[in-house]
Amino acid sequence: MxxxxxxxxxxxxxxxxxxxxxxxxxxxxxxxxxxxxxxxxxxxxxxxxxxxxxxxxxxxxxxxxxxxxxxxxxxxxxxxxxxxxxxxxxxxxxxxxxxxxxxxxxxxxxxxxxxxxxxxxxxxxxxxxxxxxxxxxxxxxxxxxxxxxxxxxxxxxxxxxxxxxxLADEALAPATVSQVTTHVLDTSIGQPGRGVSIRLKARAEGRWLSIAQGVSNDDGRITGLLPPERTLSPGHYKMVFDTGKYFDSQKIQGFYPEVEISFTTFDQGHYHVPLLINPFGYSTYRGS
The missing domain is CATH 1.10.3330.10 (Oxo-4-hydroxy-4-carboxy-5-ureidoimidazoline decarboxylase)
Structure with a gap:
């Protein structure tokens, strides 16, 4: 209707x-x-x-x-x-x-x-x-x-x-993308990091709690980490990547059991938190 x-x-x-x-x-x-x-x-x-x-x-x-x-x-x-x-x-x-x-x-x-x-x-x-x-x-x-x-x-x-x-008969605009997104790239093979468990954490009452969770897809991304229209209060957050299980699944001995990236949001804009990973190093940047 x-x-x-x-x-x-x-x-x-x-x-x-x-x-x-x-x-x-x-x-x-x-x-x-x-x-x-x-x-x-x-x-x-x-x-x-x-x-x-x-x-x-x-x-x-x-x-x-x-x-x-x-x-x-x-x-x-x-x-x-x-x-x-x-x-x-x-x-x-x-x-x-x-x-x-x-x-x-x-x-x-x-x-x-x-x-x-x-x-x-x-x-x-x-x-x-x-x-x-x-x-x-x-x-x-x-x-x-x-x-x-x-x-x-x-x-x-x-x-x-x-x-x-x-509202299937309504001319609806596409749903908004998650305010926080991520992308995992395995630089050791030059391919997306598929099957990485990822947690988005927020600080509450003095401790860090997961508020969203997912597993990266074939493109190394999680579609819709947060719900449409959901915006986080400006502040400090963490993205935690279970890189240990990822490399274990490939029978590779990695140096980092997990990677934790802390970042800050300042407004209701989009925040992209990518991870470039290999068994012995990683890097990140603010993406778009």
Whole structure:
């Protein structure tokens, strides 16, 4: 539908449409309070304002609980009929996954829920089952507080995707790229560094916590590290690259188990933090 049609929906239908995008009741109610939206960018901006500014842990957990488990195809088909088509598209990477991978996903999901007390949330669009399994295992290493922040960001990405599906007939501008981006180049072979686990960290209450996480793709990049429209407060941040596992996977003995790059943001502009790496040295610069 178009934005005008959404603005004109009866309240109960608009609430249902929003709940299909994000299952947190507070988020739905506050989004309803902002209706009618003058333009799609205002809707997307309000989405983030409510999610990060007004919602609390109980709201985030309520939203997480509305998703099927990653890789649980039966759950997807049977329990989540209301958003089945959207969720199926988002999890298309697991539809044809080998049984062995699905079994590993199921086991990792159980371990994740046992540790954190909520479902593993990832914006699965464009990811293979193997990539999601890698992310799940990486995030199992987090503390609960930082994992909650990472999961919040993934939920926000999903919400933006679903809002765009809701407004499929609207002439929407492309989604904004992540405010913070990165690119890994392995200078020892002159190729992108594929499969590097990367964490974006922020300082909170005297310690550094992961707030976003991903694995570099075939081009050495992470698509959408932060959700669309998400801007960080000016300050100091860190990008941590798991270079040890990267070189281990190639059976190369590297000197650096991880590389940590500290950087400062000054405004809401774009910040590109690349890494040029080889087994015995690395460099970085502010990219564009």
């Amino acid at each position: 178009q934005l005008q049609a959404f603005n004109s929906l009866p309240a109960n239908e608009a609430e249902t449409a929003l709940a299909h995008c994000c299952g947190a009741t507070r988020w739905v109610n506050l989004m309803m309070g902002a209706r009618p939206f003058t333009a799609a960018p205002a809707l997307f901006a309000r989405c983030n304002e409510v999610w990060y500014g007004d919602c609390r842990e109980e709201d985030w957990l309520e939203a997480f609980a509305q998703h099927p488990k990653i890789g649980d195809i039966n759950s997807l088909k049977e329990k989540y009929a209301a958003t089945r088509d959207w969720a199926a598209g988002e999890q298309s990477g697991v539809q044809e996954a080998p049984t062995a991978i699905l079994e590993q996903l199921a086991a990792a999901n159980r371990a994740y829920e046992g540790k954190f007390g909520f479902l593993f949330i990832v914006c699965a669009t464009g990811k293979t089952a193997e990539e999601m399994l890698r992310l799940l295992k990486d995030r199992l290493e987090n503390e609960r507080e930082e994992e909650l922040w990472v999961a919040m960001g993934e939920q926000c990405k999903i919400t933006h995707l679903r809002l765009r599906k809701l």
